[in-house]
Amino acid sequence: MTVAGIDIGAGTAKAVILRDGEIISYSIMPVTGDVTKVVEEVTGEALEKAGFSLRNLDYVVSTGYGRNAVSFANKATTEIICHASGVHFLIPQARTIIDIGAQDSKVIRVNERGEVTDFVMNDKCAAGTGRFLEVMAQVLGVKLEEMGPMSLNSKNLCNISSTCTVFAESEVVSLRAQGKSIEDLIAGIHRAIASRVVIMGSGIKFEKETVFTGGVAKNSGVERALEEVGGVEILIPMEPQITGALGAALRAEAECKKHSPGN
């Protein structure tokens, strides 16, 4: 049985191909311009890597912000449900999931069967999302990928007190002008994003194992800040950006098994 999960987020599109329960390929692409085109491209790339074509797929589940733009999907499921399924597959002991994407962030409580039991999400405010980091990277003239390693060299973390991205931006500019080091500022920025997410998730206790997913999980500085602010050890799966698409693919598999003859 060959299935696919397609996750169309606000910043990136992801596709995962699963065959008989194993990941055989995946692809990640930025979302720019025509969403339908991106859907085709990201799916096409994953299929090519796997050596399959669209008609080989038995079932497709789409997820993410743009899940209704995947015309060939058999079903659309929310990204919260899919992240839970994906993380459960990779780390079955996961009980709390922190997902920080390009334009939203979520904290999800998941049980031993990989089912969501509670969740909270922020999709209105840029603070606490990847966007916050993007804005700050531009302000400081650094690349997003450099922020994690650079922050590890911080000696004296710079506290950013503004809760709003717009105000935080001018706060960072003025702190830089005062001569604060870039490393200290980046550490402060990481602390700020972690605080926003921890406050948002304060109704959901961070239990072991707590797993961090989403594009921002690739940033080791944010990981460290989350551990400090959240008071909990954090695990990150090998490719943290694809957990949504993986979860969608797993659910596609489950749907397939339900409908197949002999069941």
Add this chain to the structure above:
Amino acid sequence: MRRLLTHSRSRLLELREMRHRGTKIIGYIPNGYMPEELVHACGAVPVALVRGGDSAPVAASASCLARFLDTFCRTQIGYRILKEEPLYQMLDLLIVPVTDNHVRAIADSWDFYTDVEVFRLGVPHVKTTHGFKYYLEGINLVKEHLERLTGTEITEQRLREEIDLANKVRNLLKEISLMRRSECPPISGKDFIKLSHNSLYADRHTLLEVLESLCEELKVKEAPSSGGPRVLLTGSTLALGDSKVVDLLEEAGASIVIEEFCEGLRNYWQTVDAEGDLMRALANSYFARRVPGAFFRGAAKERFDFLLKLVKDFKVSGVVWYSLMYRDSYDVEGYIFHKVLEKLNIPMLRLSSDYDVAETGSFRTRIETFVGTIKKG
């Protein structure tokens, strides 16, 4: 003044020691509806929960209360959660005079999320006969509760003594405040506010001595040459630690000659007329004769008359209306009062705060512009 500040610093340790020796520490929300005399009269110590101005406790309160509530009211549970304010950790009882839904949020959040006992004193929002009766019954219930908690009866004699003391303090504060009617006020708004805030914690005997000597000092003080543009600072709450607006006004050269806030500053305008039934006398002073907060139903006329009297007596040339976010009754009143002042050609600046660090910049711009405007006028 210096003596008062030194005393305030050591007061915390004093209170802790007193508590160890068995004295009950009674917290209350200082909106002018809780007669402190009752607490003193049974040997307990009243401490006002009046801290504000910081953004960290606001963020901390998000785990208990939703965002769209008055910032000061939200932060009270925040201070308790953060454990950085010792006073907030040492209460045996919290008395909340429940006025509007925002203050009710303080009572409910402490009730739900701490193990401190919460006593709700209902304040009717209308000054009718049955409203007065309700309030009077309420403070009688407070009296009984305090007596049970401390095991001490509140005798008429003791209560009368405390009322006399409190009246002395109120009269001295009033006398000092009224000195600012002069063209060259001998004490700045900032210092008077400091005095008022500290009086909510201080030992009342020390406070009395300080006020007496300060009063004498100010009577003969060489006042500075004429102060800047004269401002009435009014609104919902001026918390201890919320000095942004006061600092910015004085930095811009304005002179805050009088304040009127419902919460955060000690109300000194009415003394208690200790004739006959003392509980009735308290209700008369604290409820019937007190200028009502904006959350009173149909309060506008009485409040505006009082504010206009202040404007006249203190020769105010500009009004700064400072309230906290989401305090709707004050927002609506601010709109109406602005119209009233427009007719009298008195400029008014409206500011609302969420205790956010980022506000300083935008407040400064507005305040400097405003003070510049009234300088000309």
Add this chain to the structure above:
Amino acid sequence: MYSEFLSLCGFEPEEIKREAPRIDKTFSILEIGPDDVNRAKGRIEDFFDIELLGMRKVLGLWLKELTDMVLAKEEGKKVVYVSFPPISQIGAAIALASEDVYCAAPDVVLSNTLNLLFGKINPILETAEKHGLAPGIAFCSYLQTRLGAIVKGIVPMPDLLIPSCFLCDLTPATDGLLHEVYGIPVAYIDNLLDVRGEQWPEVISPRKVQYFGSEMRNAIEKFSQVTGCQLPESKIRQAVDVGNRLNSASDQIQQLRQADPLPLSQNDYQLVSVLASACIKRGLQEGVEALSILRGEVEKRVNDGIGVAEKGAPRVLLVMVPHDGALAAMIGGLGLAICVTAGASTPGGSRPSSYTSLWENVADLQMRRRGANYSSLAYILQLKELARLWNVDGIIFFRHYSCRQYSIFPIKAKEVIEKELGIPVLLLEGDYCDFRSYNAQQMRTRVETFAEIVKADKAARKGNRS
């Protein structure tokens, strides 16, 4: 002119002929044109069960009430506006006091007609924002509707305002503004939320009952002073009886929503329950008949096993219902059966009062009727009780951003209910009346996810039992 639309709303042919001039006039004052009527037709078809004659009649009653309100002054009546939530006994007493008096809550009538059906409330909200009420979601859009409509002049300037101030501080602030700036007399009905409330609905303290009762008595006296219309106690009791009959008819229909599959949608029932509880005069005079038709039709559905949701669909309690039809429709579309809201009655809440004096009797009932009128804890207790009575599998706590009392306890309510009842609770924030900055679609991800959680949870609980 709009005969097709009117017959969709249950108007008989002779009624159309008779009411046409008044409706045309009303639509012209409200600036409702053919496009708006088309939109309303679409919305009614999307959100309401128009195959039920009873529902069409209910829609018609709302339209008639809207007409009565807009034309009240022109038709020579004294106009009194109560507010939301109304004290139904007072509303009923004044509404039925005399043919020369018109009484309603304009915010309620407009929200359920101009907003819900025609989707034409924005100009009114904008007017309110220009006249003293903070813009956007910073001030309650219900009250923006109230003030905006009066200031804009689409509803007559009232002779008296009677705001309900026993729960909300924004209502007296709004009516205070109307008084100070426009000189309208106001009779406030005040109460205090100053008790912990853990004993609700058992004992409501006598002093609270006396206070609230006195406030009501004073308000009625002021009404008589201002309008010259006398209201002896006997007349008030009669009106209260009429109101009780209507509420009882509404409760009977709600009882039918215990059935599985759910026989009547929340959007439909919403119009019925507010018609009953908000003392709408047309409801008081013609409602019992319309509701009896509806009840018959819903009973038939129950007997035939027909419903608007699947059999076995998870049952949810939706705390508050915004005036857009879209949220309740979306929740239903996701396979959840909204069988009850927080406004439903409970046995403890609607038990007759032991107070014999009229206004104390009403005061006692008002505080017991809805936990929100008493304390935060009482509200949580009421939600628990409703969840138990209605066998609910999950609660969707949709709250109005700017409703201050509802900002205090949702987090605690979720904690308590999830812990003590073991059912999931979803907290949603939005707006009752202002859809410029939020809409149901934005809630879709959260509601969809919650639907999955509830279904899985229900299946697990069923599995545990077998």
